[in-house]
Amino acid sequence: MRAWLQRGMAAARLGGDRSDLWPAGSLAAIAYLGWATLLLVMAPPNPDSWAFLAINLVTSGSFPFNVVALAVAVVAGFATLCLVAALGEAALQRGASGPPDRMGATAPPPLSHEVLTGLSVILVATLPAVAAAGALAVGIIDVAPAAFQSPDLATPVLVRVLLDVWPLLLLLVVATIVAQAFGGVALRLAIGPGRRPVGRAIGDAARRILRRPLPHLAVALAGLLKDALSVLVTYALLRVLWAPISAELGRGRLIAPDTLLLLVGFVAIWLALLLAAGALHVTISAWWAFELGEPGGGKRPLDAAAPPAA
Numbered sequence: 001m002r003a004w005l006q007r008g009m010a011a012a013r014l015g016g017d018r019s020d021l022w023p024a025g026s027l028a029a030i031a032y033l034g035w036a037t038l039l040l041v042m043a044p045p046n047p048d049s050w051a052f053l054a055i056n057l058v059t060s061g062s063f064p065f066n067v068v069a070l071a072v073a074v075v076a077g078f079a080t081l082c083l084v085a086a087l088g089e090a091a092l093q094r095g096a097s098g099p100p101d102r103m104g105a106t107a108p109p110p111l112s113h114e115v116l117t118g119l120s121v122i123l124v125a126t127l128p129a130v131a132a133a134g135a136l137a138v139g140i141i142d143v144a145p146a147a148f149q150s151p152d153l154a155t156p157v158l159v160r161v162l163l164d165v166w167p168l169l170l171l172l173v174v175a176t177i178v179a180q181a182f183g184g185v186a187l188r189l190a191i192g193p194g195r196r197p198v199g200r201a202i203g204d205a206a207r208r209i210l211r212r213p214l215p216h217l218a219v220a221l222a223g224l225l226k227d228a229l230s231v232l233v234t235y236a237l238l239r240v241l242w243a244p245i246s247a248e249l250g251r252g253r254l255i256a257p258d259t260l261l262l263l264v265g266f267v268a269i270w271l272a273l274l275l276a277a278g279a280l281h282v283t284i285s286a287w288w289a290f291e292l293g294e295p296g297g298g299k300r301p302l303d304a305a306a307p308p309a310a
Contacts, residue, residue, distance in 0.1 A: 004215055007290040008222065015283030021095050025285070026278030028088030029230070031081045034274055037231050041238040045158070054144075082126070086118035092285055093191050114191045120198050121190050125183030132168070132175035139165040173224075181209055181220035184288045208292075219291055223284045230280060234273045241266050 026034075060066050090111060143164040147157055162169060186205035190198055209216045245266060248259040 004218065008219075008287055011283050011287035011290055014286045015279055018096070018282055018286075019279075021092055021282045021285075022275050022278040024088050024091035024095055024278070025281035026088075026274045028085050028092065029277040029281045030274060031085035031088060033227055033231055034234075034277060035081070037234045037238070038270065040235060041242050078130075082122045083115070083119055086115045086122055088281075089118045089122075089187055089285075090114035090191055092282065093187075096285070096289070109195075114195075117190050117195075117198055118187060121186045121201065122183060124202055125179050125186060127179070128175040128182075129172065129179040132172040136165060136168040136172050139168045177217060177220045177224055180223055181216045182206065184220060184223070184284075185209060185216060185292065188288050188292050215291055219284070219287050222287070226280050226284060230277045234270075234277070237273065238266070238270060241269060 057063065057066055057070070094111065094114065140161055144161055147160040147164065182205055185208055186201050189196055189204055190201035195201075196204070241262075245259065245262045248256065248262065253259050
């Protein structure tokens with residue numbers, strides 16, 4: 001435990017020092033939860049609107065083709081986010097490794113190859129979380145009608161629904177931790193300094209996690225807590241900043257100078273928060289490197305700051 005915490009502290013120091021990696025970390029962060037935070041601020045969830053949308057989908061003359069089109073759009077959006085995340089991870093690993101510093105060293109593969117490799121790993125790693133999310137969606141669809149018709153008006157509809165599906169929600173959290181542990185190891189093995197073929201990287205990642213599950217799951221849990229903290233802080237700050245902008249937009253003052261100034265400030269603060277999320281992502285990436293005992297690190301070698309791996 002002490003060595004694990006020492007590696008985490010070393011990763012935090014390295015994440016703060018390597019500001020050149022923050023943009024790549026921000027790209028990976030926005031593909032993961034950055035977009036969802038911004039969407040929650042600008043369009044807060046409204047269960048009544050969701051119920052109205054579901055009724056319109058079912059009663060529409062184009063049913064069930066409209067549902068199929070919506071499902072295709074969701075899958076396409078998910079694939080696009082995975083591609084952006086793969087690009088961020090590939091750029092982060094390439095920046096952390098740095099150029100070859102020895103004569104005759106093998107040049108790294110093209111960035112496009114590493115992005116496709118990262119995309120393959122991410123799609124495989126997300127399968128447990130996607131399956132759990134699908135089960136949760138089916139559970140919500142099953143209990144939502146009863147929750148909307150419940151005579152309990154004191155409890156919000158969303159809370160009633162979540163109380164009914166909390167086992168599936170817990171399953172999603174566990175599946176996400178497992179997916180992050182597997183993805184964190186497999187990405188490092190597939191596009192890190194000691195890169196290897198995708199199939200071999202996936203198999204080796206599974207064997208590493210089965211052999212030493214606790215340290216890897218603990219890093220994944222730390223990453224999940226980091227993501228939750230980042231989302232809460234970002235949402236709280238952006239929600240306060242968006243309130244006056246929303247009021248001005250409601251009055252039809254989109255092109256008013258004060259509204260435009262507020263929008264510029266909102267975007268600037270969001271970008272700053274996104275850069276901070278990128279620094280946190282670099283920290284978790286360095287922690288994975290330390291757990292795997294990687295020697296690479298580009299401008300500042302990782303082993304210069306890392307304690308020995310357990």
